[in-house]
Amino acid sequence: MERSKNSEQRPQFWQVARRCCQLAAIVDIAFFAIFMALDSPILAWVNVVSVAMYAWAFYAFGQRQNGLAIVLVWTEVLVHSALGIILIGWDSGFHYYLLMFIPALAVTMRLGYAIILLVLLWAYYVGLYATSLYFAPLQPISAEALIGVNVFNLSVVFGMFSYLGFIYVRTVSSANRKLNRLASTDGLTLLHNRRHLTELTEAEITRSERYEKPMSVLLIDIDHFKLINDLFGHLKGDEVLQHLAKLIRMELRQHDLIGRWGGEEFLVVLPETDITTAEQVAERIRAAISSFNWSDNLKKDMTVTLSIGVSQLAPNETLNRILNRADKALYISKSCGRNRVTRLEK
Known part of the structure; x- marks a missing residue:
């Protein structure tokens, strides 16, 4: 249940994990050739099994069988x-791969489970190190070959960590952008929501006062919108709102x-716009909406109209005051x- 829940919550992680299975399989294919050349057949054929396991894991991730x-x-x-450490020694660097589990545990497990598994992983890691100190490798290879295997393993793990790091940063940045959009956007019309528009307007008022530029607002209301919802349903009403947003x-x-x-x-x-120009903009919007062909959305020959209030920012005026006048x-x-459009000056 826990893994299933995490799989739904962190789809990007599972996609990355699936890609890592591909990369790991390619690495193991390379290892097969390396260990055959080094006359270490046991480790060579272990990599064949590893490729099969990664292929199975790749398929399981694709089927959302993330636990398997x-x-x-x-x-x-x-x-x-x-096996790598027992057969050719600690200096082969096969223990580097165990470190890959640390970020994976942090992402896929609850804190309590992650801590337990991290402790077990640490114990396993230390156990392998202690084993390498007290027991000689069963199939030792030359010092030069051992250095080569170590550098290869280090390079692979370094590359995978770098890949995961870049993917993580990109995923987090994308998620943050999405959250910011959700927090500042009306979900139906995709326009600014009230809270975010208030913040933007406050900033615009400050800018207008600083540079002594005019600023005007239009408060727009759909005429008889309740009737549209009552006659055609709220889904049609939502469509009208979406079309209006685009047209305006x-x-x-x-x-x-x-x-x-x-x-x-x-x-x-409307930044840098006086009330006369704002009134013209409002009239243009009103005319565009009333002349739009709504037959695809509403009853034939029925139109949607707007009532609009126009007001210009006065010196040292607050947002509430200009909005009250527009209202x-x-x-x-x-x-x-x-x-119709109505302008109201201070």
């Missing part, structure tokens, strides 16, 4: 490391800000028949 795959990988590395975005400049402010409300922030302008648009 991990057992195969652990068994292969533990047995292979022990098309009428804005790249550096303009737009976010979903409420259920059917949008807030547009009053929006209310005037609603009370005067909807599908």
Whole structure:
């Protein structure tokens, strides 16, 4: 159960583990040739078994049988490391591969289980070292060959750790970017959510005051949106919101800000824009929405319209004040028949 849960939570790790099985199999193929050349047939044929085990683990990872795959990988590395040290000595460097389990345990296990297995791994590691001190290798090879095997093993482990490190950094960075998007984006319209847009607007107010540049806001509300939901259902209502978000975005400049402010409300922030220009932008948005062909989404000949309130930032004014004024302008648009733009100056 624990492994299954982790497999769902850390899919990137299992993908990396699957790739490592491929790399390990290639390394073992190379070892087969090396040990045959060094006249160490036992270790050579051990690598054939190792290739088969990694192939099986690769298949198991692909079938999401992660528990089986991990057992195969652990068994292969533990047995292979022990055989390498017993047959040709500690200086062969086969113990390096045991260190690969340390980050894997941290990722795949709960803290308690990871600590227990780390202690056992440490005991196994020390046990192999103690064995190498008291018992001579059963199939020793020349000193030059031993150095070559050690450097080869060190290079492989160094390369794998580097590969895993780069993959980890890339995965974490990608996950952080995704979390930031989720924290700052409205999931339906993919616009800024209210919290993030508030932060951006506060920063824009500070910039406008510092450089004495005008700034205006549009508070946009969909007319009779409840009726759309009641007649066609909330799924159709969601589609309308998504289309509106795209259409409004098309009428804005790249550096303009737009976010979903409420259920059917949008807030547009127009940097370096006075109220007259902002009113023109609002009218352009209103006209684009009312003239859009909604027949694919709603009842034939039915249109979606917007009521918009426009306001410009006054000197030393807070965000709440400019929004309150835009809201009053929006209310005037609603009370005067909807599908219109109203500007309200301080």
